[in-house]
Amino acid sequence: MIRDKRSEYLAALVLVGPFIVIYGLLFVWPTIQMIALSFTDAPLIGPGEWVGFENYIDILNHRLFRNAAWNTVYFVVLTVVPNTLISLAIAMAVNRLKGWQQGFVMACFFLPYILPVSVVYLIWNWIIDVQYGLIQYVVRPFNGGEPMSLTRTIPFFMPTVAAVTIWWTLGFNVLLFIAGLRNISPEIYEAASLDSAGRWRQFRRITWPLVWPVTALVLTIQLIAQLKIFDQIYLFSIGGRQDPTIVMVQYIYKLAFQQNKGGEGAAAATILFAIIIILSVLQFQALRARGQK
Template identity: 80%
Template sequence: MLRDKRSEYLTALVLVGPFVLIYGVLFVWPTIQMVMLSFTDAPLIGPGDWVGWDNYVEILTHRLFHTAFWNTAYFVLLTVVPNTLISLLIALAVSRLNGWVQGFVLACFFLPYILPVSVVFLTWNWIIDVQYGLVQGVVSLFNGGEPRSLTRTIPLFMPTVAFVTIWWTMGFNILLFLAGLRNISPEIYEAAQLDSASRWRQFTRITWPLIWPVTALVLTIQLIAQLKIFDQVYLFSIGGRQDATIVLVQYVYKLAFQQNKGGEAATAAVLLFAMIIILSVLQYQLLRARGQK
């Protein structure tokens, strides 16, 4: 028995060892180095002197960090729950289709997800352009007949980028919800129909509880992704007031690559990393607890 257990342990080590090694080299060790760097005044490249907690005090009291934090929180509020709800509604509609029609409609919704961010930016930058944008006709109706730049007007910037982000990313969420819906046995709905249950009652009593684990997964994935938002905000803010629309990852980029403050950039990255871990774990556990009730 001891020999069999040793053989099992050796097999497990051979199978898991390469992954653990690669994970440690590419993630764990760089994370440790980043944490150590956050306690120094090092530039982007090169060593620095130990400054202890000074970087954390400096970052947490920096006005631009507060702006980046609240912009990120606002963006999360605009995208995470709306994206999840819209994806669920579309998935419910697509699930009622059959054959090639369902495949075609699903492909139309999923196609934007595989596009690179540069293509998404160029496409929507053309659509919302002040001079010849397709949506400026609608914008003019609410702006006294005059066109208006949606990405140069500060109050409209985040909602515009949030709308583009939802359009871009909801295809993957729709696939997840469809997978969850297809795991629900049709016999459950047939039994509900025999009891004269309405569509709304079937959704609230059958569909929603059974796909709640998928909903929790989508919400968690969206929370992590939107806390790390950078590409869309950075591209749409080019030529505008970037400090007014800055987000946390953009703040790290600014410190590291524009101001050559490697230590402070590492500090901001550590704070963002801790925030993502705490919020995502807390949200997932709360959603799991709700689903088990």
């Protein structure tokens, strides 16, 4: 039995070993290096002197950091829950279709997800363009008949980018929800119909509780993704004022790559890394605990 256990451990090590090595080299070691760099005054490339927690104190007292943190939280509020609810609604509608119609509609919602962010930016930059954008036909009646640049007007910048992000990313969430809905036995709905349960009651008593694990997963994935938002914000803010709409990753980019402050950039990245881990773990555990009640 000892030999059998040793052979099992050896087989497991052979199978898991490459992943552990790659994960350690590409994630664990760079993370350790980033944390160590955050306690120095090093530039982006090159050594630096040990300064302790000075970088963290300076960043937390920096007005631009607080602005970036607020904008990131605001963007999370605009995207995470709305994206999840819209994806669930679409998945429930698509799940009622059959045959080629279901496949076609699923493909239509998923296709934007495979587009690179540069293509998404070009598409929507054309749609919201002040001179010939299609969205201006909707905006003009609410702006006294005048066109409005949604990405150059600060109050509308975040909601506009949030809407683009939801359009771009909901396809993957729809697939996850459809997979969860297909695991619900049709016999449960048939029994509920025999008990005169309407659609709303079926959703509240059957669909929502049984699809809750998928909902918790989608919410956690969206929270992590939107806390790391950068591409869309950066592209849509080109040519305009970036500081009022700056987010956390953009703030890190500004410190490290534009101002050559590698130590402060690493400190800001470490703070964001800790926030993502803490919030994602707390949210997932809270959502899972709610689903087990």
